[in-house]
Amino acid sequence: MQVPGFTHTPISQFFVYYLVIAAVLISVSDYKYLFHIQIIPHLWRWGQWWRVLIWQFSYANTGEVLFASLAVYTLRVVERLWGSRKFASFITYNLIFTSLITPLLLAIIFRPLTLWRMNYLPPGPTPLIFAILAQFHATIPSTYKFRLLLPISPSPPPPEATPSLQVAREESEPSITLSDKFYVYIVAAQLAVSQFPGSLVGAAVGWIAGYAWRAEVVPWGRWRWPIWLFEKRGVNDGGSGYGELRRMARGEGEQGTGVQQVGEGQEQGDGDGRRPLSTQILDQFRGGF
Structure with missing residues (x-):
């Protein structure tokens, strides 16, 4: 049974609250223009390199805040599995790593590949969330799976078909098998395409960085916060x-x-004791099964 709410997940709880509060503050104070990055003119022409350090601090629109909060709330199980110390160390390391590497890749690789058309990197911790999502994908098993029938059946079953024939026919119909983790990926995909193509670049970098950290191929990947900060x-x-x-x-x-x-x-x-599909979807975000 999944533990409901933010039980034993203080870092995830702070992350969700921070996403909402930070977005409200920069919206009220009218400082949204400080958080995105344009390679030209912000970096190459004006030398505003401080943007590299703060562009993941907050999202700029309400839709991204909503989907990011839902994603972080669902991914809190990673913190519950690892513990707050390891999870906080992972977030700190990948926040710094992705904040530096994403603008660099955009400027050196993606801009030349797109004939210098790709120039904008949207604000928000999308790379960090996808780094956590990579750990969720690798470590958290699915609770249940279900088949989604594709509507390409050539003809309806005959009325005289027996139940056994009906089951055999359904099993032979084209379908895809999904798990309960599918809902998390849908929410994360919305973040990845919210400000295409810059958001997709950030999501890809975060996913790769998460798996690189997991494989211990990045420098200082074993770094941790001091244990006395998390002792009870x-x-x-x-x-x-x-x-x-x-x-x-x-x-x-x-x-x-x-x-x-x-x-x-x-x-x-x-x-x-089967539940409706709508109840299963809601349970993903309220912590019940």
């Missing part, structure tokens, strides 16, 4: 914090027992 010392356990872990384990065990009993009751009373 218990009062009755000599400062080790193991008492809290034991309480969490007992609480999850009791919660799991209750869920099992409820599940058995549902099996006895509700049959297969």
